[in-house]
Amino acid sequence: MARPVRRPGSPAEAKLPVAVDAMGGDKAPAEIVAGAVAAARDLGIPVVLVGRAGELGDTGGLGVIEASEVIAMDEDPAPSVRRKKDSSLVRGAEAVRDGRASALVSAGNTGATMASALLRMGRLPGVTRPAIATPIPRPGSHPTVLVDAGANAECTPAMLVQFAQMGAAYSTARYGPAEPTVGLLSIGEESSKGTPLVREAHVALKQAATASGLRFVGNVEGRDLLPGAADVVVTDGFTGNVALKALEGALRFFMGALGQVLDRDEGTRAAAQALLPHLAPLAAEFDPDNTGGAMLLGVDGVCVISHGSSSARAVVAAVRVAHELCGAGLVGRLAEAVEAAPGR
Amino acid sequence: MARPVRRPGSPAEAKLPVAVDAMGGDKAPAEIVAGAVAAARDLGIPVVLVGRAGELGDTGGLGVIEASEVIAMDEDPAPSVRRKKDSSLVRGAEAVRDGRASALVSAGNTGATMASALLRMGRLPGVTRPAIATPIPRPGSHPTVLVDAGANAECTPAMLVQFAQMGAAYSTARYGPAEPTVGLLSIGEESSKGTPLVREAHVALKQAATASGLRFVGNVEGRDLLPGAADVVVTDGFTGNVALKALEGALRFFMGALGQVLDRDEGTRAAAQALLPHLAPLAAEFDPDNTGGAMLLGVDGVCVISHGSSSARAVVAAVRVAHELCGAGLVGRLAEAVEAAPGR
Numbered sequence: 036m037a038r039p040v041r042r043p044g045s046p047a048e049a050k051l052p053v054a055v056d057a058m059g060g061d062k063a064p065a066e067i068v069a070g071a072v073a074a075a076r077d078l079g080i081p082v083v084l085v086g087r088a089g090e091l092g093d094t095g096g097l098g099v100i101e102a103s104e105v106i107a108m109d110e111d112p113a114p115s116v117r118r119k120k121d122s123s124l125v126r127g128a129e130a131v132r133d134g135r136a137s138a139l140v141s142a143g144n145t146g147a148t149m150a151s152a153l154l155r156m157g158r159l160p161g162v163t164r165p166a167i168a169t170p171i172p173r174p175g176s177h178p179t180v181l182v183d184a185g186a187n188a189e190c191t192p193a194m195l196v197q198f199a200q201m202g203a204a205y206s207t208a209r210y211g212p213a214e215p216t217v218g219l220l221s222i223g224e225e226s227s228k229g230t231p232l233v234r235e236a237h238v239a240l241k242q243a244a245t246a247s248g249l250r251f252v253g254n255v256e257g258r259d260l261l262p263g264a265a266d267v268v269v270t271d272g273f274t275g276n277v278a279l280k281a282l283e284g285a286l287r288f289f290m291g292a293l294g295q296v297l298d299r300d301e302g303t304r305a306a307a308q309a310l311l312p313h314l315a316p317l318a319a320e321f322d323p324d325n326t327g328g329a330m331l332l333g334v335d336g337v338c339v340i341s342h343g344s345s346s347a348r349a350v351v352a353a354v355r356v357a358h359e360l361c362g363a364g365l366v367g368r369l370a371e372a373v374e375a376a377p378g379r
Numbered sequence: 380m381a382r383p384v385r386r387p388g389s390p391a392e393a394k395l396p397v398a399v400d401a402m403g404g405d406k407a408p409a410e411i412v413a414g415a416v417a418a419a420r421d422l423g424i425p426v427v428l429v430g431r432a433g434e435l436g437d438t439g440g441l442g443v444i445e446a447s448e449v450i451a452m453d454e455d456p457a458p459s460v461r462r463k464k465d466s467s468l469v470r471g472a473e474a475v476r477d478g479r480a481s482a483l484v485s486a487g488n489t490g491a492t493m494a495s496a497l498l499r500m501g502r503l504p505g506v507t508r509p510a511i512a513t514p515i516p517r518p519g520s521h522p523t524v525l526v527d528a529g530a531n532a533e534c535t536p537a538m539l540v541q542f543a544q545m546g547a548a549y550s551t552a553r554y555g556p557a558e559p560t561v562g563l564l565s566i567g568e569e570s571s572k573g574t575p576l577v578r579e580a581h582v583a584l585k586q587a588a589t590a591s592g593l594r595f596v597g598n599v600e601g602r603d604l605l606p607g608a609a610d611v612v613v614t615d616g617f618t619g620n621v622a623l624k625a626l627e628g629a630l631r632f633f634m635g636a637l638g639q640v641l642d643r644d645e646g647t648r649a650a651a652q653a654l655l656p657h658l659a660p661l662a663a664e665f666d667p668d669n670t671g672g673a674m675l676l677g678v679d680g681v682c683v684i685s686h687g688s689s690s691a692r693a694v695v696a697a698v699r700v701a702h703e704l705c706g707a708g709l710v711g712r713l714a715e716a717v718e719a720a721p722g723r
Contacts, residue, residue, distance in 0.1 A: 174636070185566060188574050222529060222620040230532050230617050257624030261632045273574050274621055276566040277614075280601030281622045285629035288605045292518070293637070296657045303657060306650035313640040313647060 042367050043131050043156060044138055044337035049362040050081065052098065053354050054136035057086035058105040058123040059143020061344045064091050067142060070350020071097060078351070080358045083136060085127040100135070102126035108343060112146030116154060124148055128155035131336040138337035138357035140328070142345035148338065149186055149331055156336035159366070161373045163191075165333030166198050166272065167340065168205050169279055172320045173263030177210035180267045181260070184329060185276035192235040195219070195269050196243050197373055201332040202267035203249060204372035208363045209330075209356070214248075215266035218255035220274060228254065232271065240269075257281075286321055324349035327356035332369055337361050386711050387475050387500060388482055388681035393706040394425070396442065397698050398480035401430035402449040402467040403487020405688045408435050411486060414694020415441060422695070424702045427480060429471040444479070446470035452687060456490030460498060468492055472499035475680040482681035482701035484672070486689035492682065493530055493675055500680040503710070505717045507535075509677030510542050510616065511684065512549050513623055516664045517607030521554035524611045525604070528673060529620035536579040539563070539613050540587050541717055545676040546611035547593060548716040552707045553674075553700070558592075559610035562599035564618060572598065576615065584613075601625075630665055668693035671700035676713055681705050 042048075055071040057064045064086060072095035075082040084091060085100045104122040106115045116125060124143060128151040130136035139156075141148045145167075153165055167186045170178035182202040187194065199217045206215035219237055221229040226237045237254065244251040255264045257278055270278070297307035319325060328341035328349070337360055341353040386392075399415040401408045408430060416439035419426040428435060429444045448466040450459045460469060468487060472495040474480035483500075485492045489511075497509055511530045514522035526546040531538065543561045550559035563581055565573040570581045581598065588595040599608045601622055614622070641651035663669060672685035672693070681704055685697040 188566065188572075220621060222532065222617055222624075228532075233617075257621040257626075258628035258631070260625050261628045270621075273566055273577075274618055277564060277601040277618055277622050278625045280566075281604050281625040282601075282629050284602035284605045285626050285633075287602070289629075289633045292661055296654060296661070299657055302653045306653040309646045309650040310640060313643055317636055317640070 041134065042370070043134070043335055044361045044366040046362050046364045048134065048137045049358060051135065051137040052081035052083035053138045053140055053357045054083050054085050054100065054127040054130045055350065055354065056123045056127050056139065056141035056143055056148075057084040057091055058102070059141040059148070060341070061108065062346065063142065066345065066347045067350055068092060068094055070345070070347035071354065073347055074351045074354035078355055080354055082354060083130070085130065086123040100126055100130055106144050106147045108144050110144060110147065112144060112150045115144075116147050116150040124151040125155060128152050128336070128338075131338075132156050137361040138339065140339045140341060140350065140353045140357050142341040142343060142349065142353075145185070145340055148340050152331055152334045152336065152338040156334045156338070159333055159335050159370045159373060162201075162333040163194050163197060165331050166201065167329050168202055168332050169329040170326050171260055171263065171279070171282065172326070174317065174320050176263065177212070177266070178326070179260065179263045179265060180206050181275055181279060182267065182269050182332065183272040183275050184279050185272045186331070187272040189273070190232060190271040192232060192239045195232070195236040195271070196239050197333070198269045199240055199243065199249055199251070199267065200247070200372040201369050202269060204368045205330060205332055205365065206266045208360060208365045208368050210266075212266050214250045216250050216252045217267045217269060218252050218259070218265035220257070220268050220270035220278065221254035222256065224254050224256070226254065236269075290318070325352055327352040330360070335366065337365060385478065386714070387478065387679055388705045388710040390706050390708045392478065392481045393702060395479065395481040396425035396427040397482045397484055397701045398427050398429050398444065398471040398474045399694065399698065400467045400471050400483065400485035400487055401428040401435055402446070403485040403492070404685070405452065406690065407486065410689065410691045411694055412436060412438055414689070414691035415698065417691055418695045418698035422699055424698055426698060427474070429474065430467040444470055444474055450488050450491045452488050454488060454491065456488060456494045459488075460491050460494040468495040469499060472496050472680070472682075475682075476500050481705040482683065484683045484685060484694065484697045484701050486685040486687060486694065486697075489529070489684055492684050496675055496678045496680065496682040500678045500682070503677055503679050503714045503717060506545075506677040507538050507541060509675055510545065511673050512546055512676050513673040514670050515604055515607065515623070515626065516670070518661065518664050520607065521556070521610070522670070523604065523607045523609060524550050525619055525623060526611065526613050526676065527616040527619050528623050529616045530675070531616040533617070534576060534615040536576060536583045539576070539580040539615070540583050541677070542613045543584055543587065543593055543595070543611065544591070544716040545713050546613060548712045549674060549676055549709065550610045552704060552709045552712055554610075556610050558594045560594050560596045561611045561613060562596050562603070562609035564601070564612050564614035564622065565598035566600065568598050568600070570598065580613075634662070669696060671696040674704070679710065681709060
């Protein structure tokens with residue numbers, strides 16, 4: 036009889052500490068450590084730091100997994116992960132693999148985080164390629180999950196079907212909808228629109244909808260991303276990354292332009308005072324420090340990728356999300372979603 | 380000795396009327412005709428309408444090229460253009476081909492407009508595939524030209540080089556920069572980033588920069604589109620269309636959200652009064668009715684594609700742009716840019 040397989044990041048392991056890569060991110064280690072300390076203190080979530088103990092400053096009594104090396108933000112991911120075996124990212128991923136941590140959180144080099152998680156935690160059974168799931172805020176509702184936001188520049192139709200299955204399981208675990216809607220990013224509603232990849236993925240997603248109950252709502256367009264036409268939007272990592280960054284650029288531009296208008300003169304500054312209570316909640320919904328970060332779907336463990344300029348607040352949010360999703364059994368749900376898929 | 384080739388849309392033909400597809404667009408024919416009449420009356424640009432004379436209402440004395448058929452907004456482009464030989468789009472493109480009009484302007488079915496122009500005007504010598512050039516507003520400067528914004532879902536590296544050459548010639552003719560900068564849309568600055576298409580196009584654009592003086596500035600990302608990192612950004616029509624629509628969606632979302640905040644109560648409405656003089660110019664820069672529309676580059680004639688919900692004001696802008704670019708010899712410049720290219 037087969038021994039029950041231990042599942043990293045399972046509810047049973049939610050009592051383990053969340054491993055926070057203390058060396059990753061533009062504001063590391065100070066802001067990262069501050070966030071880890073705050074998460075442990077204010078939310079009561081067990082946290083362990085990973086990095087050079089001597090450089091972390093006041094760790095508020097948190098445990099430290101020593102790692103002597105650091106993978107820089109701009110290092111080539113795969114070679115650096117292979118070479119720097121004692122880096123905070125590699126040691127953090129190993130802690131999840133070995134049952135010493137419930138999840139990995141990093142604001143460091145995204146590619147290296149993916150590579151560390153993939154090489155040390157391993158892929159979930161049946162998963163062709165892990166993908167990045169990024170939340171796109173949808174005011175008044177839960178965010179849209181965009182998969183893949185940049186892990187795989189080249190994809191097959193079968194990979195997009197797995198992204199849909201994992202994205203739907205993630206949307207349910209994270210945001211609650213029992214049967215999340217899934218859209219396919221294209222350049223028109225008709226199934227004949229788009230590249231060969233998109234046209235074939237459309238057919239494959241329709242089949243998956245019939246076979247496994249995936250709630251595929253058809254093609255969505257770039258203009259549907261921000262208002263949020265579906266709970267999950269699947270696309271290849273090249274298109275997803277371009278679209279996501281286009282939205283980020285637009286957001287930053289409009290916030291900046293509005294800020295300039297509001298700060299123009301006495302009159303506009305007075306007007307700003309009247310508007311602030313109403314603008315602040317909107318700005319908060321789009322603040323990347325509030326989203327909890329992106330999730331790497333398809334590896335055998337919980338791995339949260341926080342944005343590079345993460346503040347302590349962003350780290351608190353990421354630790355909370357990592358802990359909650361471990362408790363919600365995310366990794367097991369992803370494995371089930373992929374294993375239950377037709378053709379397997 | 381070869382007879383000098385007549386070039387449709389050349390400066391010599393700028394005295395010809397601009398052909399306006401009176402039947403194309405969500406608000407056709409009323410708003411389209413009103414715009415055509417206003418352009419002729421207020422700007423002194425000769426205009427001819429194309430469509431069903433009996434349905435056009437008051438044409439203010441403008442001439443009409445009779446066309447009994449209409450290609451609907453949602454009709455399949457290629458078959459409808461082949462079948463409806465007496466449609467306003469086909470007749471308008473023929474008028475340019477035959478030297479009875481200087482340019483074609485349509486707010487109708489984009490795919491059918493492209494197909495009509497391609498089939499009736501023909502491709503410019505050496506052009507593999509025509510592409511759509513869409514302006515992305517860049518407050519404080521001239522717009523960034525995005526090529527291809529949706530004509531070709533599948534592209535080759537050589538096509539992207541042609542898009543760069545035509546896009547640069549268009550940027551110069553339309554907005555003035557003598558040596559426009561050209562960026563390649565990708566998911567990172569490094570030449571190793573992106574799909575095989577993007578990596579090969581990067582190499583080909585570098586070669587074109589050395590050989591023909593194209594001012595290639597390397598890869599740009601989605602977040603660079605709105606602030607405007609380059610005068611021209613080239614990409615395949617799938618990625619370009621997704622990115623453009625993502626920006627449009629974000630724009631509409633933020634304008635809507637800001638509008639709701641400003642209209643919340645007495646206090647915010649008073650604040651709105653103080654801000655309006657400063658917000659209005661910003662809104663005007665992003666108003667699609669002001670841009671003059673997208674340009675189909677690579678056909679043997681000037682063809683302006685105005686957006687589907689064009690008002691009379693949008694038609695005035697499109698007619699003005701079409702007339703000016705005819706006078707500026709756009710088509711000849713595009714032909715030169717492609718003919719001068721290395722490898723030809």
